[in-house]
Amino acid sequence: MNWSPFDPEVMTDPAKGHQYLLDECPVHHCDKFEPPFYTLSRYADVEYALRDIETFSSHFGQGPRFTEPAGMLCDPPQHTQYRKLIQPAFTPKAVAALRPLVVPLANRLIDDILAGEPEFDLHDDLAFPLPVIIIAGMLGVPSEDLEDFKRWSDMQVALMGSENPLQYVDEQTRFQTYMHTHMMRRRSQIESGAEVPEDLLTLVVGAKTDAGEYIPDGDALSMLNQLLVGGNETTTSLITNMIWRLLEVPSRWQEILDDESLIGAAVEESLRFDPPVLGLYRNATRDVDLHGEVIQKGSKVYINYAAANRDPRIFEKPDEFNLHRETKRHMAFGLGVHFCIGAPTARLEAEVALSLLRRRAPNLRLLGEGERIGPFFLWGRRKLPVTWG
Numbered sequence: 379m380n381w382s383p384f385d386p387e388v389m390t391d392p393a394k395g396h397q398y399l400l401d402e403c404p405v406h407h408c409d410k411f412e413p414p415f416y417t418l419s420r421y422a423d424v425e426y427a428l429r430d431i432e433t434f435s436s437h438f439g440q441g442p443r444f445t446e447p448a449g450m451l452c453d454p455p456q457h458t459q460y461r462k463l464i465q466p467a468f469t470p471k472a473v474a475a476l477r478p479l480v481v482p483l484a485n486r487l488i489d490d491i492l493a494g495e496p497e498f499d500l501h502d503d504l505a506f507p508l509p510v511i512i513i514a515g516m517l518g519v520p521s522e523d524l525e526d527f528k529r530w531s532d533m534q535v536a537l538m539g540s541e542n543p544l545q546y547v548d549e550q551t552r553f554q555t556y557m558h559t560h561m562m563r564r565r566s567q568i569e570s571g572a573e574v575p576e577d578l579l580t581l582v583v584g585a586k587t588d589a590g591e592y593i594p595d596g597d598a599l600s601m602l603n604q605l606l607v608g609g610n611e612t613t614t615s616l617i618t619n620m621i622w623r624l625l626e627v628p629s630r631w632q633e634i635l636d637d638e639s640l641i642g643a644a645v646e647e648s649l650r651f652d653p654p655v656l657g658l659y660r661n662a663t664r665d666v667d668l669h670g671e672v673i674q675k676g677s678k679v680y681i682n683y684a685a686a687n688r689d690p691r692i693f694e695k696p697d698e699f700n701l702h703r704e705t706k707r708h709m710a711f712g713l714g715v716h717f718c719i720g721a722p723t724a725r726l727e728a729e730v731a732l733s734l735l736r737r738r739a740p741n742l743r744l745l746g747e748g749e750r751i752g753p754f755f756l757w758g759r760r761k762l763p764v765t766w767g
Contacts, residue, residue, distance in 0.1 A: 382410050383417075383656075383680070383754045390750065392656050392757055393697065396685045405671035408680075411442055412541050415659065415678035416671075419685035421692045421709070423668065427660060427681050428713040434660035434679060436716060441538040442659055442678055442755070449600030454715060460593070460601060461719060463585045467516065467578045473722045476512065480730050484508055488738050496767030497745060501759055504735075505617035506610075509727050513609030517602060518564060518579040526556070527606070534607045539753040557602055558595065565592070578605060605720075613724040615654035615751065615758025617731050620644060622762055623651065623699050624732075625744035633701055634732070635740055643701050645728045649710035651699050656684040656757050658712070683709040684757065739766040 381395040381403065382388065388395050399406055399419040406417040418427055427434040437453050439445035447453075450460045466472060487504050510528050511521070519527050530553040533546050565583045567574050574580050582601050585593050592598075624630045624644060634640055659678050666673040673679060686709045688696040693706065711718035718724075735742060745763040752760070 381406060382408055384410055389754060392684050393688060396688045399682065399685050400689055404669045405673065407671075413442075413444065413678055415442060415680050416662075416673045417657075417680040417682050418668075419682040419689075421686040421689040424681055424683065424686040424709055425713060427679065428709075428716070431715060433663055433666060434681070435663050436660060438661045440658040440660070440716075442680070443541070443543060444661070444678070445543075449597050449604055450716075450719075451600065451604065457715060460597065461715075463593075464578060464581050464601070464605070464719065467581060468719050468722060470722070473726055476723065476726060477730070479515070480508070480512060480727055481734075483511060484727075484730050484734050485738075488734055492738065492766065497763065497765045499748075500621055500762040500764050501614065501618050501748070502761075504731060505614045505621075505762070508617070508731060509613035509724075510610040512723070512727065513606060516578040516609065517605065518575065518577055519560070523556075528610070530556075531606050531610055534603055535611055535753050535756060539755055554599065557599055561595070561598060561602065608718065608720050609723070611756070611758075612654040612718075613720075613727050615652075615756065616645070616648060616724055616728045618748075618759040618762045619652035619654065619757070620648035620728060620732065621735070621742075621764070622744070622747070622759055623648060625742060625764065627699075628743075630699070630701065631742065634736055638733070638736065640701050641729055641732050641736070643703070644732060645725055646705070646708070647699060647701060647703055648728075650687045650693070650703075650708035652757055653683050653687060653708070653710035654756060654758055655710070655712075656755050657682040658755070680755075683712070742766055 381398055396419065399417065404418070404420050404423060406419070408415055408417060418424055431453055435453050436451055436457070437447050439447070440451055450457055487507055491498050491503050506528065510524060510531070514524055514527055530549070533549055533553065537546055537550065561583045564574060564579050568580065568584050582598050587593060624634060634644060657680050659680055662673050662675055662677045662679055665675050687693070690696050711721040743765050745765055748759040748761040748763060750760065751758045
């Protein structure tokens, strides 16, 4: 089998090819992208690569192209320092404080859905606006700029997976100009002694080095970009994937209706079965001999979370979506020092969305499988037509 993540069949269903990778080609070389890259898929190999950051480095980015290190997409100690700066916004206490914001927002979005035609798009009307409004608020972005904000987020993701680093160059310039102006406005408020929100924006733009200087603007912008994308793109896909799978088999949705305690299990099984991030990249700092293949020093290595989540060595009947699965660590949020810092927020928003849909739209039905989002290393529905009628 000539597997490739760019194959139309694999793009339509990334699970196609997992068995081949897991059983026959645990170290796969793909030359259909520039630069070519290796893929690791077995759970044990993915765990090994994510924990051995000296061998599998993030120094040149976690996308398929080599990029300059910036912000949190670096190795320690820089990564550790920058992650520590924003950690206060993602503590259990901080996430719990978000719930009183998430619940009424989700309720308002569902109010609008139920006030309209029974047929609606779950992505456009709930899964997209819920997380993007929350992360925009955390980054101090005015509500009137939300559409631009989402478009720029989509652009960042598309750019990360593109062979052409100059794609969207004009739009990228507009985005960077907007964010830099936004950042400088907040910094000016901080310096003037004005009262400012204790949000993510303040944490990033007010951060200083041990020498008492602000962190470099490039690193601050990179962090804001990463928070923007991570704070909405993946959560949107988590919500759409989860509802898609629950409605795909009506008995699954009925189980949720019958037992509210399964909501958390639905979120975790969705993350395992349909991880919003199929995989991210590392950079090999030395030759690595694995399963009889040599990963060449200096190569890009695709860490395939989605395949690891279907490894039968770890998960019983991995290709079944099972709300009663024995709890085991899936790889949807990564592992180790680069474990997704926003994972608790994503879980909160998905649980709230499912809980409210269960209560307020129990007759929810699927009207089709919708459309896949574009980037090959992400997985979600760009459209998901449903009805509450």
